[in-house]
Amino acid sequence: MLNIIHPDSAGVPAADRGLAYGDGLFETIRMRGRKAVLRSLHLDRMVADAGRLGIPVRRDDLDAEITRSGREAARRYGSDDWVLKLVLTRGVGGRGYRLPAECEPSLIVTSSAMPALPDPVGVVVALAQFPLTVNPRLAGIKTLNRLEQVMASSEFSGEEFELIMADTDGNLVEGTRTNLFVRLENEWITPPVQGLAVAGVMRQYALKCLRAAGHKVREQAIPPSLLSSPGLRGLYVLNSVIGVAPVRRMDGVDLPVDDGLETICDPLQTLE
Amino acid sequence: MLNIIHPDSAGVPAADRGLAYGDGLFETIRMRGRKAVLRSLHLDRMVADAGRLGIPVRRDDLDAEITRSGREAARRYGSDDWVLKLVLTRGVGGRGYRLPAECEPSLIVTSSAMPALPDPVGVVVALAQFPLTVNPRLAGIKTLNRLEQVMASSEFSGEEFELIMADTDGNLVEGTRTNLFVRLENEWITPPVQGLAVAGVMRQYALKCLRAAGHKVREQAIPPSLLSSPGLRGLYVLNSVIGVAPVRRMDGVDLPVDDGLETICDPLQTLE
CATH class of the missing domain: 3.20.10.10 (D-amino Acid Aminotransferase, subunit A, domain 2)
Structure with a gap:
């Protein structure tokens, strides 16, 4: 089961392997209102690379979270650009570095304002x-x-x-x-x-x-x-x-x- | 200021750089009741290596936390052996990878049972x-x-x-x-x-x-x-x-x- 954490409501457990060992990966997605830039490439990469790390995740779950976050953030950002960050970790468990027998990943979802864009002249x-x-x-x-x-x-x-x-x-x-x-x-x-x-x-x-x-x-x-x-x-x-x-x-x-x-x-x- | 987090009471902020980037370090200390094995070496190493990463921390604060944890854990473990883990992170802040102007580190303190000891015959x-x-x-x-x-x-x-x-x-x-x-x-x-x-x-x-x-x-x-x-x-x-x-x-x-x-x-x- 995927544990989805929206930091407005809760912190991340101290025993999460993402914190303990950096045992996870992330995507940083540019959003415009409810829509995502390079959405398919982001989803494909996260699923493929999670697979390389042995962290199970369904593409549909990530996709649904982008949609949900877009709907929610539209209240704050309107049709402006903003940034969605998805952090996927191996969750809690295992003994030391050893992987847990059953992996229950955590997905930590945060949003932030667009950073300054680079000067187009260079x-x-x-x-x-x-x-x-x-x-x-x-x-x-x-x-x-x-x-x-x-x-x-x-x-x-x-x-x-x-x-x-x-x-x-x-x-x-x-x-x-x-x-x-x-x-x-x-x-x-x-x-x-x-x-x-x-x-x-x-x-x-x-x-x-x-x-x-x-x-x-x-x-x-x-x-x-x-x-x-x-x-x-x-x-x-x-x-x-x-x-x-x-x-x-x-x-x-x-x-x-x-x-x-x-x-x-x-x-x-x-x-x- | 050092933010000390005891996970019984609180989770770690999702924006903590320890989670976001693995921006921190840790010590795992064998304890016997209230006493620590290789206490001085652990303290020296954590302070020196935090310095290499540019994370400010006072040796006395870490030492006091070992003492406090030892006193508290003695209720659970008595005079048995147990393991104290100190995770020190650069805390929350900064823009992307860039360091925050003022670093407020987090110290996350957890205890766990001793793992199985190795077979002495090899x-x-x-x-x-x-x-x-x-x-x-x-x-x-x-x-x-x-x-x-x-x-x-x-x-x-x-x-x-x-x-x-x-x-x-x-x-x-x-x-x-x-x-x-x-x-x-x-x-x-x-x-x-x-x-x-x-x-x-x-x-x-x-x-x-x-x-x-x-x-x-x-x-x-x-x-x-x-x-x-x-x-x-x-x-x-x-x-x-x-x-x-x-x-x-x-x-x-x-x-x-x-x-x-x-x-x-x-x-x-x-x-x-």
Whole structure:
């Protein structure tokens, strides 16, 4: 049975494995009134990744919760944009790290105001000193183990919209809350899922839009040197809440700004 | 201000960063009646590692909470052994991963019965297939990001007391809830802190006891081949709750059992 927790009415049990071990995952969904952006991709990812963690959940239950939350939040936000967060944990039980014999997951549902949208003429980013490590068996899953992103975020100095994290080989992997795309003369590059901490649904949507529009996209590592290659046309950070943001400066170096991706790929077209 | 949560009376706020991101750390302390095993080492570690994460906490506040919990639990457990868990999180606040301007940590205090102690003639272990990755900047900290240990624990088949996790190079690093020591003819080997997910206080205590007794201990990686070297005298798993357990079989292969470490290093001598 799925225990649904609406924090207006109750706290989360201290024994919940989401708190004890980060044993769970989450989705952060941009809403417009009652409708959700990239709804199907969010639902598909949460069900698939919960399956990888062995947390049973029915897609219909999550879908119904989006509908219910949308109806309720419409009273507060009207037709404005807001953000729905679904946290799914393995619930209470088990002995230490060991899984409970019968898993009764918790679904914690919260809403919040839209964050500031990025400047459409481009944002400023910097390289985080805090490195990113990815367990190959957890790659891409938006789990509740996000301490590396938190620690990297302590490096924000105010001007940056985002900090880019590199792996221990120095390759650029992703932002603290965004995925990366690089546009070169004849192709796009984005790091492959097996090296990602979080494989965002917006990344997935951008891949689909670019390929549908006839662009070539390669999934491969991004060495920092790629950003000083003569063929560079643009660097983008993206997620499903803020959409696509072109990067105009990284670590004090101006980058070319290309408005290609926002026009090819607009997640607001997917409201449902 | 430290918000102390005793789950008998209240749940944890859904917005607590411990739940949202695993943004915190914990100690699991063996108690005997009102007294704590390795009390000073636990307190020192929690304060030092909270400092590494930028979570402010006073040692005296934690110490007072051990005393208070001991007094209260004595009503339930008498002079028996039990386990005290202190979970310290960065509390509520901040925008996304970004840290709150003013950190008000949460301390969540729970007690539970002692787990079964290991068979003193030796335990059975197996190598987990799930690999361990360690961020060099978080090495050794018992953070709330423990999903790798949870996923490895799903491989328990019933007979094993512990599963040993290897890094992506194949070196044996630690158990899901224990650290490792190998005894050779003339020295002891334990993996160095910079490669550990959790640097247990019992590991620290064992290092101190061994060195005080004149033994040579080297901190270096443990390749699996070390366990078939002719000089092997024993493999141990240890933590501050169960103490020291010699391993008598790993992955179906019998290992020599040496009772050296339990006699050199008895954490119950440290009750205070």
